[in-house]
Amino acid sequence: MLRAALRELLAHKGRMAMTIIAIALGAAALVASWVVSESISHTLVSVDTRTDVGVSVQSLHQDAALTPADRDRLAALPGVRRATGVILGRAGVVSPDGKLASAATSMDLAGTNADDTGRMVTVAGRAPSAAGEVAINADVARRNDLAVGMPVRVLVADGRSEAATVVGTFDYRTLGSPSTTDWGSDTVPTVAFDAQSAPGLLGDRFSRIELATAPGTDLKRLRDAAERVVGGVSYRISTGPELARDARERATSDIWDLRFTLLPFAVLAMLVGMTVISNTFTILVTQRIRQFALLRAVGASRRQVRRTVLAEAVVLGLAGGTVGVLLGVALGPGVIAITRPADDIDYTVPPLAVLLGYLAGVLITVVAAYGSARRASAVSPMAALRSDATVPRDIRTRNVLLGVGALLVSAALVFATRNPNAGTASRIVAIGGAVLGGLGVLLLTPTIAGAVLGTVMRLMRQGGRPALRFGVRNAARDPRRTASTASAITVGLALICAFASLSASLSTLIGSTTRATVPTTTTVLQPGGGNAATLDPADLTTARHLPGVSAAAASRDMLVDVDYPGGTTKRRASAIEPEALNGLLTPHITGGSGDLRKGFVIAQNQADMLGLGVGDPVTLQITPQTSVRSRVAGVYEATELQSSIYFDVSLAPTSLRESVSVIYLTGPDPAAVRARAEAAFRDRPDVTVTDQQGLVAQGVEAQRLAFVVMYAMFAVALIIALFGVVNTLALSVSERGREIGMARAVGASRSLIRRSIRVESLVISLLGALLGVLVGVAVGTVMQHAMLGQRLSAVTIPLDLIGAGLAAIVLAAMLAAAWPARRAASTAALSAIAE
Amino acid sequence: MNQTTTAVRATGLTRIYGSEDAKVTALSDVSVEFERGQFTAIMGPSGSGKSTLMHCIAGLDQVTSGKVWIGGTELTVLNDDQLTALRREKVGFIFQAFNLLPTLTALENITLPLDLAGRRPDRSVVDRVVDTLLLRDRLDHRPSQLSGGQQQRVACARALVTEPEVVFADEPTGALDSQTSAELLGFLRQSVDDFGQTVVMVTHDPTAAAYADRVLFLADGRLVGDLTAPTADTVLDWMKSMERAAH
Known part of the structure; x- marks a missing residue:
């Protein structure tokens, strides 16, 4: 019986190959996404977590940076062997050909002081020990073709720059889980200066002070003691083990995020593969009705016929699974190259991925073939005696009812969730509804075709x-x-x-x-290199005084906590000069007025989402100490990707006022303004001059x-x-x-x-x-x-x-x-x- | 009614196809018995119900009313699994279009019913059947490598190998020339004479019917004649008289 089924498969190679490819595509997508997420996670987890830090005292805000005096007081606490201050400052490496080296870390957080805490591991050369020497992050060096011995220029704060020689490259071991919203969290630096020059170039205040402890020190007690020295909302004081745990949790959640990005591919490929497979089996069964009828006539039970078809499905599933696993493993590196171009990923193939590939191959094939198997087993043995044998058809009315039902439910779900300010759950419901509608149409296809x-x-x-x-x-x-x-x-x-x-x-x-929002006549100055980088406040002054410039303004973008009548949420906010919204930028005001002096100007879709209208009270919590309280003055049209809450820059704290994200310029002759700006910043690779396009x-x-x-x-x-x-x-x-x-x-x-x-x-x-x-x-x-x-x-x-x-x-x-x-x-x- | 001499028995068989508005009565109150160890031919013009009668008594088709026994088992009360088991154990089939599985060898086709039942083939039975049908040197061949006559012999062997209560043959010579037809009918005759096999054959060929011990004639779903020890001539005469009666 089984033998007959297997030979039947082998006898039709083309048919078999088609089915196997369909199965393999689905399984390959699953295996590839699993292997990729495992490889990335394996790499993330295997990044060695630092255990050499007893307690870390981290400043959460630039305004609350730690001082050398803080360091000395912390060093004096009992059990502290040594206290090291970590400097975080603006630095950008300009390679010998004049380009700003691209780096994953924002320029504002890219410079640090070399130390021997173990956070930097020298890969090539040595650590910088004198003025004019720098070490560069090994990834950055590799990506920008920088090598030990090369002369570079390093851009630092206030538009200054420093000539230096690369004396070494380093790998960085982060402490805890880096956060994009907390200033002093341990981001990966691009450039390290020697300990003596660093304060002069990057500032002499610390983002973090690391306390190394003597063996046997009670870290929790030390943490509490440190809190008494530099306590308050602006600081986060944690023990080394707490930070290590954070790092591990972060890596785990990253892994799941990645899986959720990649798995839809696999699910999609498998679902589509399933329709192909079930089609194939429908046709295979139709072609062999007489055979099944014969088997029934000579004494095969329905179950035996059903099992024959399912056995074929299992065999095809195993074959397709094998091809799929091989294909998936082969495709993995390509997927990594696309999704994580910057990272160095160790490619690992976990046995679970192989197992999943086979499981998916066999499972989707068996599920897809089940309907056909049932139809095959329903063939009457009489059919063997007739020449016009047909496969018994399912009751069509049931499919029609199901199809119409699916369409109605789908329409209802989509209608119920049509509001664009709906939350994640109803968005998922909406997509589910749409897919259900598609299935409904598939069920109705025979009726429609007829x-x-x-x-x-x-x-x-x-x-x-x-x-x-x-x-x-x-x-x-x-x-x-x-x-x-x-x-x-x-x-x-x-x-x-x-x-x-x-x-x-x-x-x-x-x-x-x-x-x-940005008219074509406006010239735009942006920080070059790195995301969330900022321009120097001096640049705004320079730009404003360029000949031919009639208006200049700067937007300072930040993530803030928004307290609104419905609750609290994190949103992007932009501090800008009120006059900028009147010609330099042209947001399309749909409600209220665009006058920042009267309150916030908020994006339409944010207003929809938060349920805010003109006149509603809102508080922006900018730093733990600073908040801005006002009302919604106007609403402008914007989409989810580029929406912000504009507020008057004069209400922002000084440090923020100086961290300029974008500068907008215009003048009577926009082309001339642009040319002047380009000329003025020619020697500044960290400033990009651009426009709307x-x-x-x-x-x-x-x-x-x-x-x-x-x-x-x-x-x-x-x-x-x-x-x-x-x-x-x-x-x-x-x-x-x-x-x-x-x-x-x-x-x-x-x-x-x-x-x-x-x-x-x-x-x-x-x-x-x-x-x-x-x-x-x-x-x-x-x-x-x-x-x-x-x-x-x-x-x-x-x-x-x-x-x-x-x-x-x-x-x-x-x-x-x-x-x-x-x-x-x-x-x-x-x-x-x-x- | 002696159970030991009757292989198949049907009483009051009626089979109606179609629904209210388009009813076709294929069998109308047919009662018939087939003796054990006897070769019976069922004859009749197209549409007389001869195939329906065979399908019903073989448990392939549902009856509208009436009862059927094979051996001592009443078919009409069995469910599909029980019917399947019965077909496997007690019934052999030979079809007009040889109906072999193309991917199995001759031997594998012959032992397929045993295979389906999960039974080990009885060597001596297989040998006897294979030798009777002169298939010894063809056992490893695929159906596509066999002639029509050889294929039908394989189908015949498949029907006999389970030593069934009864073998049903549906126009078994329909696709064969007269030479191979004669051979095949000879084998069926031999299985009845030498091994006491019961054979029921549907045919429209008087020459084929002449191999049987008894011929039943059907017309319009009713049993109209019963001829014992037929010859080709007596069968032909019967058929002619039926045609005359119809006119």
Whole structure:
């Protein structure tokens, strides 16, 4: 029995290969995402955590930096062997060719003092020991082609720069879990100066003081003692073990974040793979009804027939799983290169990933084949005695009811969650609803196919050439077979349209706020290199006094705690000169006024999300000591990616006022202003002069990963769609040797057969494609709403991409049908009789 | 009614196809018995119900009313699993289109029913059947490597290998030429004479029917004739008289 099943598989190599590839694609996606997240996590976790620190005293804010006096007092505490101050200052390395070296850490936090606490491990050369010597982070050196012995220029605060020689490179061991919002947390520095020069270049105050302790010291008691020396909300004092635990927790949560980014690929690939596999099995079973009937007649029970089909599924699943695991392991490094281009990842293949690959391969195949197995076992033994045997059909009405039900529930879910200010849970509900709707359409496909093709057939009864009539009639005659082929195309094109709509909406979104807010006449100065870097306050003065500049303003961006009537949340806020919102920047005010002197000007979607309106009281907690309390003065139109809460810069604390994020300039002759600015900052690689267009491009670049993910999804969808189309068309034609032989026997010419099969494929793929576009655009609309926080109506439908996808799929379908059509046409008339 | 001499018995068999508005009565109150160790042919024109009768008494088709026994077992009260087991143990089938599994060898096809039942084949039975049907040197061949006559002999061996209560043959010579037909019918005859096998064969060929001990004639779903020790001529006469009666 099993033997017969296995031989049956081997006898049809093409069929087997198709199925195995479908399974392998799904399993490969799963294995690749698991291997990648494990490798990255393994690397993250294996970063050695520092255990050489007894207690760390960290300043949470630049205004509350620690002094040498603090250090000396901490050093005097009992049990402290030594207290070392860590300096954090602005530093950017300019390589010999004049470019600012790119680094993962913001320039403002990139400079430190060399010490022997063990936080820096020399990779090459040595630590800096004299003025004019620096050591550079090994990753930064590698990425920017900097080597020991090279002369570099190091940009420091106030626009000053220092010539230095690279004497060494180092790896950095971070303490605790670095945070982007707490100033003194241990970020990875780019440049280390020698201990004597550092205070002069970076400032003599410390972001953190590390206490090394004598063995046997009670660290908790020491921590409490340190709190009495430098206590308060501006400091975080932790013991070494606490920090190590933080670091481990952070790594674990990073790993899960990564898994959640990658797993949707796998799930998508597996779901689509499942439709391909279940199609294949449907056709396999249809082709072998007589065999199953024979088995039933000579005494095989229903269970035995079902098991035969499931055994085939298991074998195919194992084979597909093997290919999938190998493919997934092979693809892993590429995925890492795309998602983590900056990191040095140890590639590891955990046994669990291999197991998961096999499990997924076998499981999805068995699940996909189960329906077919049940249908096969329902074949009557009588069928063996007939020549017109058919597989018993499921009750169609049940599928229709389920399909209509799914569509209704889907519409209700999407409608209920249509509000763009909805939370994460309802966004997930919205996407779930959209997917449910897609499934509903798939369930209804046989009914739709029957209705549409039946109508077409009736319309054509009189006219039309024989090939056309023959082809359409073939497609209409068995709506279920037509639907199973068409649905492969529907799924593929739906995915393509959904991701095309999502990415088109995202790029529209990225550009729109910038285009609306920053006029083309405004020149923009930005810090170069590193994210969240700032410009020097002196630069604003320089820019303001450039000849031809009539207006200049600076925005200081920060994350703040927003206290509003509904609660507290973290949001981005920008401190800016009130006059800037009047021409230099042109936010589109939709409610209230744009006058910062009267209060905050807040983005429409933030206002929606927080339920704020003009006149509502809001408090911005900028630092633990500083807060700004005012009311909402106006609301401007902005999208989720680039929204901010503007407030008057004169209300911000001095240190923030000086950490300038962006400078905006304009004048009567905007081109001249830009030229002057470029000339003025020619020697400052840490300042980038740009404009509206540049900002839009940066926005797109910032979302690069999102686009890469979407294009990858797009590619996966396209490959699987093409594959499904070829597979189902080839199989659906090859299953009908007898029927075609019969047509040949009664006088159909080869070319008539060939043409009618082409017509049939065209009809089926057009039907599938149109349904796919409908489903895809609908799902894409919900996705952009749920993932980008837009209104449903704000979707951008990329007609060109969808048109291209449609054309590609239909073309592929035609090509896919070419081979089976040719083979069918060469069917000997005899084969109908010889069976 | 003596259980030991009756292999198959049916009483009041009625089979109606279709629903209210399109009823077709394929069998109408047919009662029949098949003696153990007897070769019976069922004949009748197309649409007379001869195939339906065979399907019903073989447990392949549901009856609308009436009862069927194979051996001592009443079929009409069995569920699908019990019917399957019965087919496996007590019934052998030979079809018109040989119906072998293309991926199995001749021997594997022959022992398939035992394989399905999870039983080890009885060597001596297999040997006897294989030798009777002259298949000894063909056992490793695939169906595609066998002639039509050889394939039908393999199908025949498959039906006999379980030593069933009854073998049902549905137009077994329909796809064979007269030479190979004669051989096959000879083997069936031999299995009845030498091993006491019960055989029920549906055919429309008087020459084939002449190999049987008894011929039943069906017309319009009713039993219209019962001929013992037939010859090709007596069968032909019967058929002619039926045609005349129909006109």
